Amino acid sequence: MEIQQSSLYKMYIQSLGWQVVSLDGSNVFIRRFPFVGSLAKIQRPTKLPNLTKLVPVLKQYNVRTLAVEPDRRVAQIQLRAWCKRIGRHVRLNGMPFLPTKTMYINLSPSGQAIFDKFSEAKRRAVRRSIKNNVTVKESTNIDDLIRVKNKSAGMFGFITTYGIKKLWNIFAPKHAAILLAYSSPNETVGGVLLLFWKDTAYYWIAGATKKGKKLFAPTLLVWEALKLAKNRGAKQFDFVGVWDERIPNKFHEWKGFTKFKEGFGGAAQYYPLTP
Incomplete structure (x- = not known):
């Protein structure tokens, strides 16, 4: 587990005004923005969340844009297939928040x-x-x-x-x-x-x-x-x-x-x- 999925980093993100939802072994960071909906970030998960669990959460928080930046153990081909499926439900952020x-x-x-x-x-x-x-x-x-x-x-x-x-x-x-x-x-x-x-x-x-x-x-x-x-x-x-x-x-x-x-x-x- 990298530091972005640690309990202390979760506390830090919450101190900045983000909501944190623990889902399928990963922390999802959500921030609401007036008029444009919410942004969600999943940073350095060791596995990609199950879509049947993730999609309802995105809808609940009116997430319009999702940034996913997995751990190095997630294969590129696996991420590509996952993004293709989640892309039917939410817009994917193309600009990295974390170094690649x-x-x-x-x-x-x-x-x-x-x-x-x-x-x-x-x-x-x-x-x-x-x-x-x-x-x-x-x-x-x-x-x-x-x-x-x-x-x-x-x-x-x-x-x-x-x-x-x-x-x-x-x-x-x-x-x-x-x-x-x-x-x-x-x-x-x-x-x-x-x-x-x-x-x-x-x-x-x-x-x-x-x-x-x-x-x-x-x-x-x-x-x-x-x-x-x-x-x-x-x-x-x-x-x-x-x-x-x-x-x-x-x-x-x-x-x-x-x-x-x-x-x-x-x-x-x-x-x-x-x-």
Whole structure:
């Protein structure tokens, strides 16, 4: 089970004003919108819901649009057939809410073995960041992370951190951690929010200031996040999204951070695409 189907994520979604219906082993997120009907999302189910159970729920909540984004264990051919049947009852959303491709790093090897799989440029960046006197510390201050992320994302940075404080309050401390990077004791130049569920650590949100990027803080933060995740018992590290070459005309803006994430030696993982 991925984190989007967890009990804590259900609480988080409800805190944002969504209704959650548990159906056939999966959580269905429903949000009503005036005049246009409701939107339903089924995110990362390990199996597709039985239509005889799902369709009545969609009608009950006046769902006009359905987004389904299954777990990697759902085969593409199975999703295609399921969508063809459900498409007779509701409009399917064609634009993904969640990444369709991600990168996983296996945390089972030793820390040194994980580091050795980094590209030469990434290993050098870690060393240069340390040489630049960047320090990384674990924190419980979600406001500091939000400030860094908002600053790094530009004019509309607040959109990228919507609901993050609620997420932190629900998941922390057992299932979340914050790492902040400092160029000096009073200057935060980067940060990462990690979420933990089952045996997976999720690289949920990350950001760095211009100064932090010049000091290679983002690379050092990933290295420290990998070590923290391993120490907390995670078996794999999910980068939570990279650009997907199967849909080349979408999310071009992701190519930059995709190149960044690919430098850490992970393996690509693909989710089935909604037709």
